Amino acid sequence: MLYIGVDIGGMSVKAGLVDEKGKILLKDTVVTRASAPAEEIVADIAALVRSVAERGGAELSSLGGIGVGSPGSVDDAEGVIRYSCNINFVKTPFVRLLSDMLGVKNVRISNDANCAALGETMFGAGRGARNSVTVTLGTGVGTGIVADGRLLTGNRSAGAEGGHVIIKAGGEVCGCGKRGCFEAYASATALMRQTARAAERHPDSLLARLAKEQGIDGKTAFIAAKQGDKVAKRVVSTYIRYVGTGLVGFANVFYPEVFIIGGGISKEGDALILPLRRFVRRNAYGAEFNPPIDVVAATLGNDAGVIGAAALVMER
Template structure:
């Protein structure tokens, strides 16, 4: 059985044909014009889907469905994009429009982070798990949660906003204006802020020099730590503890087989994952009576969105 997976981004749209094992048979990326007219954007996406189906030499009736991942607030059950910061969609019945334009009835829609989590769980870093939590450490902290093989979305698909659990009463201000949220401590943005604070406090540190030369990024502290800078080591180990605190909260609620860490910061690999694994194993409730929870880095990278979107139809 074959499926179409569509991963809509702010800058580009990716479309792939995916088989039931999560293997991408063919794929294509096109530039997206997110500020354009709603119907123009939908038309571009539909054309790209048709093109990829053609290119793969597959008949429409061989396709079991089209799955679409889209950034923003998505109402999965109704196939509607309520709004998106990056794309000019407002209460857009995207699933229905694509079904009409492409001529395939079974079109499913979900948030792009949810799709990535589903893809990683079923076919990537979480393969074999029935329950998983994926966090994406980027500008914010995204969460995608799989319970018994199905995405957790909540009423009207408004849930899975795990970046906004509170981990520190009265603490740092989050992007959403509330205080003490996970995202305000564990996002790449937060790591950069923590890095800059350390640079101001220790202007003679190797970290401060590196940041002065290259500018601050989510990599700066990890890089300086690798070069032996004690200030940077304190920054990274505190940051990892912050990330771990949220993971332990998720673990105590979901007790998944696997926690998957994605997003830019996850490129640090073992320097991030190994201490996170230790932190989770040491702090999860009831660990002595239950199988360990594996903490792993995402593996599908840029393909997770296509594969996970296709998996919405599986």
């Protein structure tokens, strides 16, 4: 059975013909006309899907379905994009529109981060896990949750905002205006702030010198730590403890087989993943009686969205 996965982005829309093993057989893109009327954006996507199916030699009527990932607030059950910051979708009944235009019945939609999490879980770093939490450590902290093989998004798909779980009541102010959110400690932005503070307090450290010479980004502390700088090592280990604290919280609720770490910071690889795995295994509730929880880096990269969107419409 073949499926089509669509990944809507602010600049371009990607569509891929995907087989039941999550392999992309053929892929194409179209520019997102972000400020066009919603119906026209959907029509562009319908044309893209039609072209991908045709070039892949798949009849639309023989497809297993079409899955779509969109940025913004999506009501999965209703198939509606409620709003999207950068694209002109407002209460757009996306599933109905696309389904009508193409005559395909099995059309589903979810938030793009949820799709990526589902893709990684079924066909990427999660290798078919039934339960996973994907945590994206970027400008903010995103989470995608798979529970018993299905995306968990809550009432009206308003949940899965794990970046705003409070891990330190009364702590750092978060971008959302509240205090102590996971995101305020575990995002790349938070790591940069932690790095800047440490550099300021320890002006003679290698960390401070790197910060001064090259500016600070999410890599600065990891680079200096690798060169043996004690201040940087402390920044990294504290940061990892914060990330781990959030993961342990999720572990105690979801007890997933695997945590999948994505986003810019995940590129640090073993320097991040290994201590994080140790932290989770040491601190998850009941870990001594239960199967070990794995922590791995995401592997699908930019394809996660297309593959995960296709996975939305696969039977399981």
